[in-house]
Amino acid sequence: MGSLSSVADLQRALAAAQREVERLQSALAQTTFGTDRVGETGRTLPSLAPQAGPANLDEASNLRAESALGDTPATALSGATLEAIPLAMWALSFSAVRPRIEALRRSGITAFVEHFQRYPDELRALAARVKLLQYNRQALHLLRGDGQGQLVRHLPAYLRDESWSAMGKILAGMAEGSAMVEVELPLWTLSGQKRYVLWRQAGPCPGERGWDRVLVGLVDITSRKQAELELQQREQRFRRLVESAPHVTYCCTLQPEPRLEYISPSATGMTGYTPEEHYQNAGLAWATLVDPEDRPTLEQAVLLGGNFCRPIELRLTHRSGRTIWTEQVHVPVYDESGELIGLEGIALDVTERKEAEAALRASEQRYRSLLETLQEGIWVVDAHARTTFVNPRMAEMLGYRAEEMLGQPVAAFLERGTDPGVNPLATAQAQGHAFELELVRRDGGKVATLVRSSPLYDSQGNYTGTLAGVADITQRKQAEEALRHSEQRYRGLVNALPVVVYSALADAALTLRFLSPQWEELTGFSCQQCLSDPEFRRGLIHPEDRQAVEDRVELLRQRKIAVEVEYRLRTREGTFKWVRDRAVPAFDPQGQLTGYDGFLEDITQRRRQEEQLHHMQVQLAHASRLATLGEMVAGLAHEVSQPLFSILNYATACANLLSQGRADTELLGQWNREIAGEATRAGEILRRLRTFARRAEPERSLGDVHEVVEEAIALVAAEARTRRIRIEKRLAGQRLQSRFDRVEIQQVLVNLLRNAFEALEGATAPGRRVVIETAIQGPWAQVTVADNGPGVPASLVSQIFEPFFTTKPDGMGMGLAISRTLIEAHGGTLSYSPAEGGGAKFHFCLPLVRV
Structure with a gap:
């Protein structure tokens, strides 16, 4: 909208147009x-x-x-x-x-x-x-x-x-x-x-x-007509100017009652009423649209008289009821007796300007309130480096009241003896960036500050001073110093650790940003070579282990959880060392992933010991199986002797029949088949015994748990009959596929079954029995061996899986310990629970493979 200067320009234009109209009318009067x-x-x-x-x-x-x-x-x-x-x-x-x-x-x-x-x-x-x-x-x-x-x-x-x-x-x-x-x-x-x-x-x-x-x-009458045409053209131009201008031009009479004689079309936008509505409705006279609170201002302006009144601000009521702020210039119209009979004027819509002014005032108030409450000091100095304004925080920072700092040079708050003309605030603005400045408090204490300043200029572009924002960074400087000491201690600790510490970015290549010196001791390669080339680092991983490492890295990226993986790294000498790599995600205060921190531990010696231990466990398991066979030898001898006795009997019968000269081929053929069957039976018993007793490295393959259960039952069937114990099978109706070593799982089942037999040895309950049951429990294939014996006393439950713990006078206490070790080596569990109605239950689970 227009300003006061535009209103004055319009006044001058209107006056010039009026004078031109009067001149043309006078010329026409002389030529008519x-x-x-x-x-x-x-x-x-x-x-x-x-x-x-x-x-x-x-x-x-x-x-x-x-x-x-x-x-x-x-x-x-x-x-x-x-x-x-x-x-x-x-x-x-x-x-x-x-x-x-x-x-x-x-x-x-x-x-x-x-x-x-x-x-x-x-x-x-x-x-x-x-x-x-x-x-x-x-x-x-x-x-x-x-x-x-x-x-x-x-x-x-x-x-x-x-x-x-x-x-x-x-x-x-x-x-x-x-x-x-x-x-x-x-x-x-x-x-x-x-x-x-x-x-x-x-x-x-x-x-x-x-x-x-x-x-x-x-x-x-050519001259007169030309004057008329010129007048018409000027009037048309003047009308177009008035009607196309954003302001409203109007003429109204005040006697005998207010009434509009003319109002420009722009009134529609300003008041919401068309010019025709203004003319037809006397209640819409221009003066009556003025807000009642502003009518005294209008009346006062009219009473001033003169050809042009000074601009005044009046509020109009829009058709919608909202208030429109206007800036108006009125020209009073008098009759011959000097009585005011009308008004002519223009009105500019300054609502946006008034709203902007109100917003500016509110902004200034907020700005002042902000300065008063700001935690950063505000310091304004003039061109001579003398203080002209400080907010309360700035004064508090230096131990003064705000009024005490006014007029003081900047040097008064620097080291004693500083030249009063020195103005480091202006130096900061010349440098174009923030800088640190040490100020002196009233009590002599030092304050570390961070200064950001900008120059101030007047309307002619002359430098008038500097506005500076001053932040107290004393605590930050102390924290930085503490951080430096902490970092030094951290680096010393990292360098003293027996592991390689690293830090990586969260990018696709997991670019390393830190690698401790122990890396060179571990691999023989320089840290710089590894930091600068991610592919070189990947190439050091043993080919057989790369997929496992990549899988763990992908898990780290996807789930953002700590992961751990063991793999082999190639050294400069060409040998491989086993390392344990543990990485954890790092987050910023907002919870955003920033990278990964981790360490590499040389576990080569541990892996060798584990291999030795594993070899010893295999030997121990083999010895345990042999011991079990030794304990089972009586029953096994009886089991083997039965088919041998049958073979002997059938062979003797055949010999007798032949010695009598009776060559009954049908009967001889039947007895021969019986001999072959019994020989196969004896061979199967011996095969199972040989398999159970053999000494070999574990070999895990996919198989059905039910088959191993049947084989284990066959191994102890003779002993069960000798002890008069009934074995019941409650097998799941579907195959239980898992990856396992058949001999080791047979050994676990045989140990559990023979323990059940021994527990039932002194039992008085009729119908001694052992139940072997299989089921699917989520991702597990579960096997349960239960007996109806006396069970395990509650006081001994926590010790039954410990090595060398036994309640048997002649037992070694290694059966359950070895069994748990074998199951855990398969990724499963072995546990105990009391059976309902008395007895003991042992459960072991193996990872289920769904086919």
């Missing part, structure tokens, strides 16, 4: 010949001048012209008389026009102006019949310019398209018998110049010869 009329009762056209009178004729000449045209018959005027008239005069003959006019009258035509407008070709044809009989020298000057030669006697030679409307009025006046015809029309000189004239002629005299000679006076 008279009023236009057609007939005695013709329409009077409004004159632009307050008075009418000839500009180039004196009163006597005008009277003579009026007398010549009005009182003397046209046929009585001679050529000398025409020359004596001080006007351009024509003598025209309309005799050739009269027959057609009479015919039109007889046809009932009375409105000749409308008729000629409807039939312009007929108008042109009639005008062509009018003859120029005579003219005077003034007419010659008017239509030739040079006053030499002669005029063309053909009337259409002086007419153009713009002339025909007026020509129709002239002929209509003749046809209607008007006593006087007076019309303005444009004529063209013989040289092609356009002239505006006032055509004034007396009507035809009565009788047929009255059309033969008609006198016409031609008054040159």
